[in-house]
Amino acid sequence: MQLTFKVSPMIFKSFVAFLSFFWLGSTYAQSVNQLNLTDLSAFKSPSKSWQIVGSVQADLSKTNFLSFTEGSGLLMNFPDKKNEGKDLFTLSEYGDIDLEFEYLMASGANSGLYLQGRYEIQLEDTWGSVSPKSNTNGGIYPRWDDSKPEGQQGFAGYAPRQNVSKAPGLWQKFKISFQAPRFDGSGKKIANAVMLRVELNGVIIHDNVELSGPTRGSISNTEAAKAPLRFQGDHGAVAFKNIKITSFERPRPLEKSPANANAVDPILIDASENSILRSFIDLPGSPRVVHAVSVGSVEKVHYSYDLDNAMLIQVWRGDFLNATPMWHDRGDGSSRPLGMVQRFGKPKQSIAQLSNMEAAWISDTTGTSYKPKGYVLDEQGLPTFKYHTYGTSVSDQVKVLELGRGISRTVSISNSVNNLYFRLADAENIIQTADGTFLIDKQSYYLKIDDAGGSKAFIRDSNGRKELLIPIVKTINYSILF
Incomplete structure (x- = not known):
C-alpha cells in the first residue's frame, strides 16, 4: 500500500466555510421562487425544442438522445432537424441570486446555464474525464477576444476543482451563489461579477471567483445590474427540474468565510495505484461503520466496503479521502470522501x-x-x-x-x-x-x-x-x- 499525503489549506478553508456557513441569503433575501414547470409561462418566447414533460431517460448507446413521457415537472430541450434549438430566457430579471437546479444530460450532450445571460456555467457530458477544464461540466466558460493571437483568444476560464460529474441520464444538482456586477450612479461599473460559490453534486467546485467580464457566447458584452437567466438551447439534449431562485432586491455584501481560530491544516490522502485505508465511516442516518475499508484509484473512482456486512457502502468520484478526523490530535478514527458520493443505504x-x-x-x-x-x-x-x-x-x-x-x-x-x-x-x-x-x-x-x-x-x-x-x-x- 502506498499513500500520498497532501495538505491544502485553501481546500480546507472552503470546506470549513461550507460547514459553518448557511447558504447565502438568509439576511438579505427578498424572494424565493421555484419556477413553475407545469407550462412554459415563466419563459420568453420558447422555441419548439423546449417542452414540459413528466419524465426523461437517456440511452448510453445513443448520442444526444432523450426519451420522455408526457406530463409536467420537467423542462426538456431536445433540438433536432425538426425543431431547431434556441436559447431560453426567463421573463424575470435578476441581480444577486442563489440558484439551485437539477439537470440531466443526454449522452455526448453539451449545454450551459448563463447567469444574467452573460456568465456561463458549462453543462456537458464529461463522464469518464479525469482532468476537468473550463469548457467541461461545471467549468466557468472562458472569455473570448478575436484580436488576440491564434490559441490565445480564450482567456479567464476556470476549471472546476475536480470532476464530480455523473453519467448521462442521471440527475445532477447545482447550487450557485452569484453576485452581480456593481455600478455607480452614472452607470459606470465599479465591481466585477463574482461566483461566490458553486457546488456540484454536493462538492464545492468554485469559491469566490471574480469574473472580469462576460464569457464567450454572452448575449452582450455590456454588463447589467439585472438580467434574465438563460438556458442554452442550440447544442444538446438536456432536462431540468426543481429550479429554485432566491433573488435579492438590494445588493448584498460580499460575504467572507468566517475566521476560525481553531482551524487546522487538513490531512488529505491522494489515491496512488490502489491505495487502501481502514477507518470508521459515518453514514447519514446509520450506525457508524467500524470496520470499513476504503480503496482508491488513479482513475479518481473510489469505494468503501463494510467488512461486518460484506456490503459495498459507497462509491465516489473525485478526490480520495479527508483523514483529518482520524489523525488530527487524538482523532475519532473516521475518514470522509472528498468527491461526489453515491451511497447504498443502511449496512445490511x-x-x-x-x-x-x-x-x-x-x-x-x-x-x-x-x-x-x-x-x-x-x-x-x-x-x-x-x-x-x-x-x-x-x-x-x-x-x-x-x-x-x-x-x-x-x-x-x-x-x-x-x-x-x-x-x-x-x-x-x-x-x-x-x-x-x-x-x-x-x-x-x-x-x-x-x-x-x-x-x-x-x-x-x-x-x-x-x-x-x-x-x-x-x-x-x-x-x-x-
Whole structure:
C-alpha cells in the first residue's frame, strides 16, 4: 500500500466555510421562487425544442438522445432537424441570486446555464474525464477576444476543482451563489461579477471567483445590474427540474468565510495505484461503520466496503479521502470522501437464504453464521474480500471500470446452497430500462448485470421501498455506472 499525503489549506478553508456557513441569503433575501414547470409561462418566447414533460431517460448507446413521457415537472430541450434549438430566457430579471437546479444530460450532450445571460456555467457530458477544464461540466466558460493571437483568444476560464460529474441520464444538482456586477450612479461599473460559490453534486467546485467580464457566447458584452437567466438551447439534449431562485432586491455584501481560530491544516490522502485505508465511516442516518475499508484509484473512482456486512457502502468520484478526523490530535478514527458520493443505504448483509422470493430479508445470525475473513491482495494490489455465510465461502472483488465510469463487482461462492439470494440494490425506486439495465433511486445510478450464470434479477417491494435481488448459483458479476 502506498499513500500520498497532501495538505491544502485553501481546500480546507472552503470546506470549513461550507460547514459553518448557511447558504447565502438568509439576511438579505427578498424572494424565493421555484419556477413553475407545469407550462412554459415563466419563459420568453420558447422555441419548439423546449417542452414540459413528466419524465426523461437517456440511452448510453445513443448520442444526444432523450426519451420522455408526457406530463409536467420537467423542462426538456431536445433540438433536432425538426425543431431547431434556441436559447431560453426567463421573463424575470435578476441581480444577486442563489440558484439551485437539477439537470440531466443526454449522452455526448453539451449545454450551459448563463447567469444574467452573460456568465456561463458549462453543462456537458464529461463522464469518464479525469482532468476537468473550463469548457467541461461545471467549468466557468472562458472569455473570448478575436484580436488576440491564434490559441490565445480564450482567456479567464476556470476549471472546476475536480470532476464530480455523473453519467448521462442521471440527475445532477447545482447550487450557485452569484453576485452581480456593481455600478455607480452614472452607470459606470465599479465591481466585477463574482461566483461566490458553486457546488456540484454536493462538492464545492468554485469559491469566490471574480469574473472580469462576460464569457464567450454572452448575449452582450455590456454588463447589467439585472438580467434574465438563460438556458442554452442550440447544442444538446438536456432536462431540468426543481429550479429554485432566491433573488435579492438590494445588493448584498460580499460575504467572507468566517475566521476560525481553531482551524487546522487538513490531512488529505491522494489515491496512488490502489491505495487502501481502514477507518470508521459515518453514514447519514446509520450506525457508524467500524470496520470499513476504503480503496482508491488513479482513475479518481473510489469505494468503501463494510467488512461486518460484506456490503459495498459507497462509491465516489473525485478526490480520495479527508483523514483529518482520524489523525488530527487524538482523532475519532473516521475518514470522509472528498468527491461526489453515491451511497447504498443502511449496512445490511448482502447474501441471505430465503424460503421464497417474497420472504423478508434476514441476516445470517444463526446456524453457520456470517464470519468475515478479511481480504487478500492480488498482483495489482486489489483486495478480494473473503467471508463465510450459510455454509459456503464467498469471494468478493471490486474493480474500477475503464475511464473511471464506475465499478465492476464479482461475487463467487465455493459451493451451491439452496435458495441463496444476493441483494443488488435497496432503494426508493428501481426502474428496468429497455436494454435490461436498472436505474436506481430516482435515476441516481445505473446497475447492469454482466454475468449471473443464467440467474434473473427481480424487483420486489420491501417495507415501502424496492429491492433488486438475484439468485446466486455460482458467480455474479455486475457493474455500477454513475
